[in-house]
Amino acid sequence: MTGDSTAQRGTSEIAVEAKRALATAAAEPGSAKPDPILEARDMVRNFGGILAVDVEHLEVQRGSITALIGPNGAGKTTFFNLLTGFDEPTRGWWQFDGHQMSDVAAHRTAAMGMVRTFQLTKSLTKLPVIENMKLGATAQRGEKWWNALVPSLWRDQEHEIEARADELLARFALGHMRDEYAGALSGGQRKLLEMARALMTQPRLVMLDEPMAGVNPALKQNLNDHIRGLRDEGVTVLFVEHDMDMVHDVSDWVVVMAEGRIIAEGTPDQISNNPDVIDAYLGSHQGTSLLEDLEALEDLG
């Protein structure tokens, strides 16, 4: 990311359009958006007797940065897994950009323009950084075994991919690590690499699972800029995060999950004042003293 685009962050046409669109959306769970790129209905995932995900309705506005927050165990990652085909819902229906996704295998979603990262970073440690990146490109001719033995069939494409990979590495400040093994990167650099690698698929929707976990504060600012940069290029971003500062700083829209359900939606400002959200995070007794609770109990007893 260059200094220029940092200066104009959030002011690109797409960003302004997304913000305007979201201003018209109601700040309530399951609210409809003017132009959803992702829509989920009635999605349920049971693990044995535990209801991990029970989402009635969710729409994600195209061109926006949407944060998915919630306390630990709220079902955010499971919901991610369902949407990307890494897990199968007990029941449910969802669509991405006009494609119904229920029967789409996980490996097909990337080619359709939907890519995800993982909570525990999955850098391929025994491959060099540049090879990690090149792996991300979709529709590579040389990845078919019958083409693999004839380099002339894929060499041009490989150069193209490599040029694109180098560009992204430079943008994510990983250019100097290009030929190192990914295992030699620090935790934060691995997060960056995973994000950059996901972008190699040229997605329209990026789903980031806790991009800030284990990243130092200086790098966090940097990551925020990258995420805004993506949105300004027209990529929709949906991310799971615990870091409230980051959520407030970067997102256009916030969705709150607790106990598998979506309990609130709205702009960051609306969410930070929403009593349901405060309850979900801090417990419903927040703000009342313990003595009052005891008195209430005695009254009941």
Next chain:
Amino acid sequence: MDWEAIFEGTVKSFIGINAVYFAIAAIGLNVQFGFTGLLNFGQAAFMAAGAYGLGMTAHYFGISFWWGIGIGIVYAIVLGLLMGIPTLRLRADYLAIVTIAAAEIVRLVVRSVKFKDVFGGSDGINEFSGEFRRVGTDVGFEVADSYGFWWFTFTGRQMWTLVVGWILVAFFGTLVYMLMKSPWGRVLKAIREDEDAVRSLGKNVYSYKMQSLILGGVIGTFSGMVFALDRGSVQPDNYSRDVTFYVLTALVLGGVAKVSGSIVGPMLFWAIFVFIESTLREFTRDGPVRIGDFTLIDSTQVGQINLALIGLMLMLLMIFRPQGLFGSRKEMAFDDR
């Protein structure tokens, strides 16, 4: 002590038939285990597929020997599909269990009395390699003459198989080297590291694992063919579990995920094997070696002691040089998954 005989045997086994058929099997196993991370413990079954493909041509189908190459490849593909379809979607360990069991099933079926007229039972199949030998004499290797120089002297019969075998080693080594340099090979190596990451980037992991299993199996098939041609017979018990694990040992010795390792590993493995074996034989030739009343080793124990020493060698290797002789230490260092 006849040191010259010991060294001659050792030097010869560097390029001997055992090194050749192990090298071909190890190149195949390396595709699966070294590059893709598939735990195939049934490489012996793929080798048997090739051997029986050749053996059954005259014995059962009554067709020309040359069809056997194609039949062996088909057997290997079928075997790979049978092993892979139920297991490749599951965790890596399941493939290990299924392949080791499948290899035993294959061996028990081909040696069973019930199918004796198809596979020849425990006696195996003989007399199928005539046409292969004839080509050997046509290109100039007289069966009984000696060829080679210095200690590397073999009969024409051995030499012809060796020449064909080393050509196959060179061919498959080059093939695998080129494949692993391609984007296809990059996907396999990435699957070895983390298959979920690869899936999220839009690759059909299941299909790639199947391709790897079958490619490695088909290469292993040629190993079985070379071995059967050298012996001039197919014996079911030549394809037991130990073969798979010796090949694996040889591969680890050379260094996994390196084509050079999969070729030099088997050469060294057999040189060391023959050296220890013949040295121990020399020691015990004039009776057991004793310290006082304690018998250290006698001639009937040479085989077992040799295997124990090979096992010890493998342990030391894993502890002090886990990357093998040709692997990269740096690459091995990032085991932080």
